[in-house]
Amino acid sequence: MGRYILRRLISVIPTLIGVTLVIFLFQRLIPGDPAVAMLGEHATEENVARIREQFGLNRPPFLDRDALADGDLSGFFDSQYVRYFRRLAHLDLGDSIHRRIPVAETLKERFPATLELSLLSLFLALLIGIPAGIASASRRNSTIDGVTMVGSLIGVSMPIFWLGIMLIMLFSVFLKWLPSGGRLSIGVEIQTITNLLLLDSLLTGNFSGFVDALKHIIMPAVALATIPAAIITRMTRSSMLDVLQEDYIRTASAKGLAEGVVLFRHALKNAFLPVITIIGIQAGTLLAGAVLTETIFSWPGIGKWVYDAILGRDYPIVQGVTLLIALIFLLVNLVVDLSYAVLDPRITYD
Amino acid sequence: MTEIKIENGGFEDFAVREHRSLWLDAWRRLVANRTAMIGLIVVVVFILSATGAHFFWEYEARADLDYNKKLLAPTLLATEEAPEIHIFGTDKLGRDIFRRTVHGGWNSLRVGLVAVGISLSIGGILGLLSGFFESINMNFRESLALMTLMGASLGSLPAWIARQPVQIFLFAGLGVASVLYDRYMADRKAPRQLYFAILGTIIGGIAGMFVGYLVALVCAILGFVIGLILARPVGGKAFSSIVMRVMDVILSFPSYLLAIAIVAFLGPGLEKGMIAIGVVGIPVYARLARSAVLSVSQKEYVLASQSVGESHGRILFRHIVPNILSPIIVQSTMGLANAILSAAALGFLGLGAIPPEPEWGAMLGDSYKYLSSGAWWAVLFPGLAIVFSVLGFNLLGDGLRDALDPKIRA
Numbered sequence: 001m002g003r004y005i006l007r008r009l010i011s012v013i014p015t016l017i018g019v020t021l022v023i024f025l026f027q028r029l030i031p032g033d034p035a036v037a038m039l040g041e042h043a044t045e046e047n048v049a050r051i052r053e054q055f056g057l058n059r060p061p062f063l064d065r066d067a068l069a070d071g072d073l074s075g076f077f078d079s080q081y082v083r084y085f086r087r088l089a090h091l092d093l094g095d096s097i098h099r100r101i102p103v104a105e106t107l108k109e110r111f112p113a114t115l116e117l118s119l120l121s122l123f124l125a126l127l128i129g130i131p132a133g134i135a136s137a138s139r140r141n142s143t144i145d146g147v148t149m150v151g152s153l154i155g156v157s158m159p160i161f162w163l164g165i166m167l168i169m170l171f172s173v174f175l176k177w178l179p180s181g182g183r184l185s186i187g188v189e190i191q192t193i194t195n196l197l198l199l200d201s202l203l204t205g206n207f208s209g210f211v212d213a214l215k216h217i218i219m220p221a222v223a224l225a226t227i228p229a230a231i232i233t234r235m236t237r238s239s240m241l242d243v244l245q246e247d248y249i250r251t252a253s254a255k256g257l258a259e260g261v262v263l264f265r266h267a268l269k270n271a272f273l274p275v276i277t278i279i280g281i282q283a284g285t286l287l288a289g290a291v292l293t294e295t296i297f298s299w300p301g302i303g304k305w306v307y308d309a310i311l312g313r314d315y316p317i318v319q320g321v322t323l324l325i326a327l328i329f330l331l332v333n334l335v336v337d338l339s340y341a342v343l344d345p346r347i348t349y350d
Numbered sequence: 351m352t353e354i355k356i357e358n359g360g361f362e363d364f365a366v367r368e369h370r371s372l373w374l375d376a377w378r379r380l381v382a383n384r385t386a387m388i389g390l391i392v393v394v395v396f397i398l399s400a401t402g403a404h405f406f407w408e409y410e411a412r413a414d415l416d417y418n419k420k421l422l423a424p425t426l427l428a429t430e431e432a433p434e435i436h437i438f439g440t441d442k443l444g445r446d447i448f449r450r451t452v453h454g455g456w457n458s459l460r461v462g463l464v465a466v467g468i469s470l471s472i473g474g475i476l477g478l479l480s481g482f483f484e485s486i487n488m489n490f491r492e493s494l495a496l497m498t499l500m501g502a503s504l505g506s507l508p509a510w511i512a513r514q515p516v517q518i519f520l521f522a523g524l525g526v527a528s529v530l531y532d533r534y535m536a537d538r539k540a541p542r543q544l545y546f547a548i549l550g551t552i553i554g555g556i557a558g559m560f561v562g563y564l565v566a567l568v569c570a571i572l573g574f575v576i577g578l579i580l581a582r583p584v585g586g587k588a589f590s591s592i593v594m595r596v597m598d599v600i601l602s603f604p605s606y607l608l609a610i611a612i613v614a615f616l617g618p619g620l621e622k623g624m625i626a627i628g629v630v631g632i633p634v635y636a637r638l639a640r641s642a643v644l645s646v647s648q649k650e651y652v653l654a655s656q657s658v659g660e661s662h663g664r665i666l667f668r669h670i671v672p673n674i675l676s677p678i679i680v681q682s683t684m685g686l687a688n689a690i691l692s693a694a695a696l697g698f699l700g701l702g703a704i705p706p707e708p709e710w711g712a713m714l715g716d717s718y719k720y721l722s723s724g725a726w727w728a729v730l731f732p733g734l735a736i737v738f739s740v741l742g743f744n745l746l747g748d749g750l751r752d753a754l755d756p757k758i759r760a
Contacts, residue, residue, distance in 0.1 A: 015598065015599060015602060018599045019599065019602060019603070022599065022603075023611075063511065065510075065511055065512075065513060068511065068562070068564050068565050068568060069561050069562045069564075069565055070562070071562060071563065071564050072564075073564055076564070076568075150385070153741060153744050153745060153748070154737070154741060156744060157687065157691075157737055157740035157741040157744050158737055159691055159694050159695065159698075159711070159714075159733065159736050159737070159740075161694075161695060161698050161711075161714065162694075162714055162729070162733035162736060162737070165714065165718045165721065165729050165733070166729070166730070166733065168721060169721060169726055169729065173721060180721075288605065288606040288607045289606065291606055291607065291610065291699075292606070292695055292698070292699070295699065296718070306607075307610070307699065310610060310611065318611075322603070322607060322611070325603075325607065326602050326603060329602055330602060
C-alpha cells in the first residue's frame with residue numbers, strides 16, 4: 001500500500017509537468033502584450049521595454065535557439081518557461097503583473113473562500129444526492145422514483161449561472177432575505193484561524209458572525225451544488241439498482257432482515273464504489289464551476305480572480321491557479337483510488 | 351405467398367414474426383417511452399423554431415434598438431398604453447426578448463452541432479484506432495505509416511531547435527528504416543538499439559553542424575534519444591497508451607477552465623467558442639469509442655472476419671463501427687446538451703457570441719447587471735430557453751439509451 005501511494009504520487013509529476021507546459025503554451029499564445037496591458041495603451045516604448053526586461057518577457061518562451069547558434073549554452077536554457085519552472089521548484093508562483101503582489105500570497109488569502117464554498121456545496125450535494133438515489137432505487141418506478149429522476153435531469157440541464165441569477169432575483173431583490181454577494185456584511189468581523197469563515201466563527205463562539213456568513217454562503221453553495229447533486233443522485237440510483245439484483249440481497253431479504261438493514265448494510269456498502277468515483281470527478285466540476293458562481297455572487301475566491309486574470313492577461317495568476325486546481329484534481333483522484341481499497345477489501349494494491 | 355396467422359392467443363412466435371431491423375425495434379421502444387417522447391418533441395420544436403427563425407424570420411441584430419421601449423414588462427394583450435405585444439417583454443435596449451430568444455436558438459443549435467462534430471470526429475477516430483490496434487496487430491503498411499509519423503513528430507524538436515525542416519524528413523526516414531529492419535532483418539542477432547541510436551546521433555549531429563557546433567551537440571544528443579525510441583516499431587498498445595495519456599492531460603483540466611483558456615487564446619466569438627467546446631469534449635469520445643471497440647473486438651464475428659482475411663479497414667467499418675454506434679449516439683445526444691450549456695456559460699462570461707448577436711448566455715450576461723431594477727423577464731426567458739432545450743436533449747439521450755440497449759435498462 002505504501003509503495004503504491006508513493007508510485008502514484010510520483011506518477012503525478014509528469015502529468016503536472018505536462019499541465020505546466022500546456023498552461024504556459026496557452027498563456028504565450030494569447031494575443032496581446034502583458035507589458036502593454038500593465039502600463040496601458042499610452043506607455044512609452046522605454047517603459048514597456050523595462051517591464052519586459054524585468055519580468056523576463058523579452059526572453060524566448062521555451063528555448064533560445066539564437067543563443068545556441070551563437071554558442072551560448074546557458075543562454076539556450078534561459079527562457080520564460082525554464083525561469084518559471086525554476087521558481088516553481090522554490091514554490092514561488094511569481095508576482096501578479098498588475099498588482100505586483102506575489103501570486104502565492106493572494107492565493108493563500110483567496111483559496112479558503114473557494115474551498116469553503118466547494119466543501120459546503122459538496123456536502124449539500126451528498127446530503128441530497130445519496131438519500132434521493134437510495135430512495136429512488138428502492139422504490140423503482142414509483143412516484144418518488146419518477147420525481148427524483150425528472151428532478152435530477154432538470155438539475156443537470158440547469159445552467160448554474162442562471163440558477164444563481166434567479167436565486168438572487170427571488171431572495172435578494174424581491175424578498176430581500178439574503179444578501180446578493182460577498183462573504184460577510186460590512187462591519188461584521190470574524191477572527192480568522194483557518195479563513196473558513198463558518199468554521200472560524202464557530203471556533204471563536206461568534207454566533208452572529210456565523211449567521212451572517214451562512215446567509216452569504218447559502219445561495220452560491222446551493223447554485224454550485226445543483227449539478228453535483230443531480231449527478232450523484234443518478235449514479236447512486238443506477239449503482240444501487242445493479243446491486244439490488246444480486247443474489248445476496250435476495251438472500252438477506254429472504255432471511256427476514258429489515259429493509260433498512262438490507263438497503264444500508266448490504267446494498268449501499270457495495271454500491272458505493274462508483275459513487276465515490278463520481279464524487280471525485282465532481283471535485284473538479286466544483287472548482288471549475290466556482291468561476292461562474294463566484295462571478296455572479298461576487299465571491300472573493302479564486303474563480304472570479306482567475307477569470308479577471310485571463311481577461312487582463314495576468315499570466316502568473318492564471319498559471320498559479322490552474323496549476324493548483326489541476327494538482328487538487330489529481331490528488332482527489334488518488335484519494336478516490338485509495339478509498340477503493342479501504343471500502344472493498346477485494347481490491348489490493350501492490 | 352401463404353399468410354401465416356397467429357392463433358395462439360396473442361403470443362408472438364418469434365420464428366414467424368415479421369422481420370424488423372434493430373433500428374426499427376429501437377424506434378418502437380423509444381416511442382413507447384413517454385419521457386423520451388417528451389424529449390423528442392422538445393428537441394424537434396427547438397430545431398424547427400431555430401432553423402425556421404433563421405431562414406424565414408428576418409432579424410437584423412445591429413439595427414434592433416429602441417430606447418422608447420426600454421424594459422417593458424411582458425404583455426399578452428395589446429392595450430391602449432402598450433399597443434405592441436411583447437410576450438417576453440423587452441430588454442434595456444428596447445429589443446423584443448421573444449424574438450431574440452427564438453433567434454438565439456439558431457446559435458445554440460449551431461454551437462451544439464459543430465462542437466459535437468469536432469469532438470466526435472477527432473475523439474471518435476482516435477478512440478477507434480486506439481481500441482482497434484490495442485486488440486488487433488498492426489500490419490506492415492499501418493506500422494509504416496505510424497512510424498513515419500512518429501519519426502517526423504519526434505524529429506520536429508531538433509528540426510525546430512536547428513531551424514532545419516529537413517531533419518523532420520530525416521527522422522521520418524529513420525522511422526521507416528525501423529519498420530523495414532523489423533520486417534526483413536529481425537532475425538539477425540545485432541544490437542539494434544545501438545545501431546539506431548548511432549544513426550540518430552549522426553543524422554542530428556551532421557545536420558546541426560551546418561548551424562554551429564553547439565547546435566550539432568544538442569541535435570546529436572536528441573538524435574541519440576530519438577534513435578533509441580525508434581529502434582523498435584511501436585505496437586498498437588503503445589500507440590493507444592500514448593493517445594490515452596494525452597487525453598488524460600486534457601481531462602486533468604476542469605472543462606470550463608480549459609474552454610475559457612482556449613477562447614482567451616483564440617479571442618471571443620461564437621465560432622471560437624464552438625472550437626473550444628469541441629476540443630474540450632475530445633477525450634470523452636476517445637475514451638468511449640476505445641472502450642466500446644475493445645469490448646466488441648473480441649467477439650466471434652470479428653475473429654471470424656479476421657481469419658477469413660478481410661482487410662483491417664473493412665473489419666473496422668463493416669463489423670466494428672456498426673456495433674458501437676449506440677453508445678456513441680447516446681453520448682452525442684447528451685453532448686449536444688452539454689455543448690449548449692457550455693456555450694451559454696461562455697456567452698455569459700462575455701467570451702462567446704459578440705453582442706448584439708442574440709445568444710442565450712450573452713443575453714443573460716447583459717441583463718443580470720440591472721437585476722436590481724426588477725426586470726425579471728429579461729433573465730427568466732433566455733434561461734428557460736436554455737433549460738428546456740438542454741433538458742430535451744438529455745431526456746432524448748436517456749430514452750435512446752434505454753431504446754438502443756434494452757439489456758442495461760435501469
